[in-house]
Amino acid sequence: MRYGESDSGSAPAGVGDDLARVRDRLRGTPGAWTLAQVAAVVGRTCRVADLAELTGQRVVQLLGAVDALLDAEVLEWAGDDLRFRRESVWSAVLGAMPRVLRDAVTADCDRLLGRRVAGDRSADELTRSLALVRAALARPGAARYADDLHGLLGNLLLLKGDATAARAAAERVQPAGPGRLADEATGTRLAALALAGDRRAETAAEAVLAADRQVLARDHQQSADVPAGARAPVSVSVAALVLSELRWRRGMVAESLHLARAHESRAPHWRLWQRLALADKLGSLRRLDEAHSLLRATRDDLGPRERDCYEGCVDIVEAAVLLVAGRLDDAADRAERGLAATRKAGVLLLIPHALAVLAAVALRTGDVDRAATLLAEPTPGHAVRSTLHDWVSLLVTARRYGPERAAAAAASTDPVLLLAEPAAAAWLVRTATAADDPDLARRVVAETARLAAANPAVPTVVAAAAHAKALLDKDPAALAAVVHVDPRAAALARRDLADLGEPTETSPAWDTFSGVERAIARLVAEGMTNRQIATRVRLSPHTVNYHLRGLFRRLGISSRAELVRHVPAMA
Numbered sequence: 001m002r003y004g005e006s007d008s009g010s011a012p013a014g015v016g017d018d019l020a021r022v023r024d025r026l027r028g029t030p031g032a033w034t035l036a037q038v039a040a041v042v043g044r045t046c047r048v049a050d051l052a053e054l055t056g057q058r059v060v061q062l063l064g065a066v067d068a069l070l071d072a073e074v075l076e077w078a079g080d081d082l083r084f085r086r087e088s089v090w091s092a093v094l095g096a097m098p099r100v101l102r103d104a105v106t107a108d109c110d111r112l113l114g115r116r117v118a119g120d121r122s123a124d125e126l127t128r129s130l131a132l133v134r135a136a137l138a139r140p141g142a143a144r145y146a147d148d149l150h151g152l153l154g155n156l157l158l159l160k161g162d163a164t165a166a167r168a169a170a171e172r173v174q175p176a177g178p179g180r181l182a183d184e185a186t187g188t189r190l191a192a193l194a195l196a197g198d199r200r201a202e203t204a205a206e207a208v209l210a211a212d213r214q215v216l217a218r219d220h221q222q223s224a225d226v227p228a229g230a231r232a233p234v235s236v237s238v239a240a241l242v243l244s245e246l247r248w249r250r251g252m253v254a255e256s257l258h259l260a261r262a263h264e265s266r267a268p269h270w271r272l273w274q275r276l277a278l279a280d281k282l283g284s285l286r287r288l289d290e291a292h293s294l295l296r297a298t299r300d301d302l303g304p305r306e307r308d309c310y311e312g313c314v315d316i317v318e319a320a321v322l323l324v325a326g327r328l329d330d331a332a333d334r335a336e337r338g339l340a341a342t343r344k345a346g347v348l349l350l351i352p353h354a355l356a357v358l359a360a361v362a363l364r365t366g367d368v369d370r371a372a373t374l375l376a377e378p379t380p381g382h383a384v385r386s387t388l389h390d391w392v393s394l395l396v397t398a399r400r401y402g403p404e405r406a407a408a409a410a411a412s413t414d415p416v417l418l419l420a421e422p423a424a425a426a427w428l429v430r431t432a433t434a435a436d437d438p439d440l441a442r443r444v445v446a447e448t449a450r451l452a453a454a455n456p457a458v459p460t461v462v463a464a465a466a467h468a469k470a471l472l473d474k475d476p477a478a479l480a481a482v483v484h485v486d487p488r489a490a491a492l493a494r495r496d497l498a499d500l501g502e503p504t505e506t507s508p509a510w511d512t513f514s515g516v517e518r519a520i521a522r523l524v525a526e527g528m529t530n531r532q533i534a535t536r537v538r539l540s541p542h543t544v545n546y547h548l549r550g551l552f553r554r555l556g557i558s559s560r561a562e563l564v565r566h567v568p569a570m571a
Contacts, residue, residue, distance in 0.1 A: 087164060170186075
């Protein structure tokens with residue numbers, strides 16, 4: 001259930017006329033407009049029983065008003081709950097309420113919902129914390145601490161993935177002047193705008209960094225003792241984080257990484273999100289040693305309180321890095337652990353990323369149905385965007401429905417996929433060719449070439465662009481010259497080269513493999529875990545692991561991904 005407030009005291013632009021028409025349609029049904037207002041204060045989604053308790057009526061007495069709101073397409077059924085059909089209408093209904101009335105109904109909601117959740121031992125920790133904060137806001141004398149409580153409420157709602165309500169809570173923080181509360185509220189508002197995909201996030205973030213540069217320049221002029229490397233205010237660190245993500249999505253890798261490393265926050269929880277975002281990018285660029293090192297440092301820095309709340313988030317990002325390294329069993333175990341921990345804590349922002357890791361492992365081991373089920377699990381309305389989730393969704397679509405459906409889905413995919421997944425460009429060209437969609441193939445090649453030109457020092461992107469172009473041009477010589485950093489992309493290049501009729505170079509080590517070692521290595525290349533390989537070759541998982549360790553020692557390698565490089569394309 002979501003619970004929040006509107007963005008402002010007036011209806012959002014573009015829905016005012018719609019709202020007036022809705023009110024006209026509801027005039028013939030006593031209590032319908034009042035019920036809409038109460039529902040809006042509860043949240044975008046609400047329970048009919050809550051509306052009855054808040055309005056002092058029985059459920060049966062609300063049926064006429066509920067039907068009118070459904071007929072007017074203000075509300076719709078969402079399972080057993082009622083939900084505002086459009087978020088803009090929800091915000092507009094709230095905005096149309098006088099502040100004094102909205103605050104009074106909010107206090108009633110705080111007492112009702114806070115009382116219920118505080119007594120619900122099955123609720124996650126974050127939900128219980130939200131209930132306590134709301135109950136505190138409803139108590140007499142809360143005005144004295146309202147700014148602190150609304151600031152805390154905004155942070156908690158953000159972790160829940162409710163960016164709209166988080167932003168509304170942050171905007172209710174109105175301290176007398178600059179200071180900690182104003183700084184933290186600005187950071188929460190910036191993060192909420194970015195999570196909701198609001199274009200104003202970029203302008204606001206740039207303004208915060210510009211103001212910070214002016215302050216630093218003034219301080220340097222006034223004092224020679226300004227400490228170097230001092231940690232940044234929350235608003236500045238969040239602005240850098242927001243801009244880093246936006247630059248990444250535009251393919252500006254160097255600037256994105258610079259912003260990700262700059263302005264490390266003085267607040268531990270924001271510092272953690274900065275580091276997790278950077279580690280995820282390093283994993284995408286296949287800079288795995290750096291990613292693992294950063295995640296170890298992040299985990300070591302967690303205090304007891306942060307560990308309970310955030311360690312699951314570290315697990316999820318680490319699972320994605322382990323997936324890239326080809327350590328499927330470890331990736332799945334870490335993702336499961338992270339998923340359980342974040343759900344227990346109620347910190348839902350990385351749930352799609354965890355599900356994507358598990359779906360990718362399922363897909364690589366041949367369980368397409370499980371992968372599809374994982375991808376279909378519900379996620380928060382405003383979670384951190386997972387490019388891995390988009391990528392695995394495309395792969396599942398291709399496996400279940402064929403290249404035509406996959407090519408159609410790819411047409412609307414965010415181009416950042418071509419940056420974050422080294423095998424994506426070539427896979428998309430191959431899929432577009434199979435679907436007889438040459439326009440898509442050409443667009444993919446052109447966009448990847450643009451990314452490579454903008455990032456000549458990023459080997460994963462340069463190799464992906466060369467591979468995609470060679471495949472489109474059917475140029476085996478150009479394809480043979482491609483050097484991939486990513487083992488799976490390299491395996492795809494070898495397969496594509498074989499499909500073009502060119503003999504592929506076999507690793508000299510392959511000739512030294514025993515029959516059992518070759519069988520195990522082939523299945524590793526297919527993405528199977530040790531347990532699945534053991535079933536296929538009729539050995540114990542311990543024996544499979546023994547053979548793999550022997551291969552690793554003999555070849556001087558340390559991961560399954562490196563082993564894949566020694567498996568011939570046609571093996």
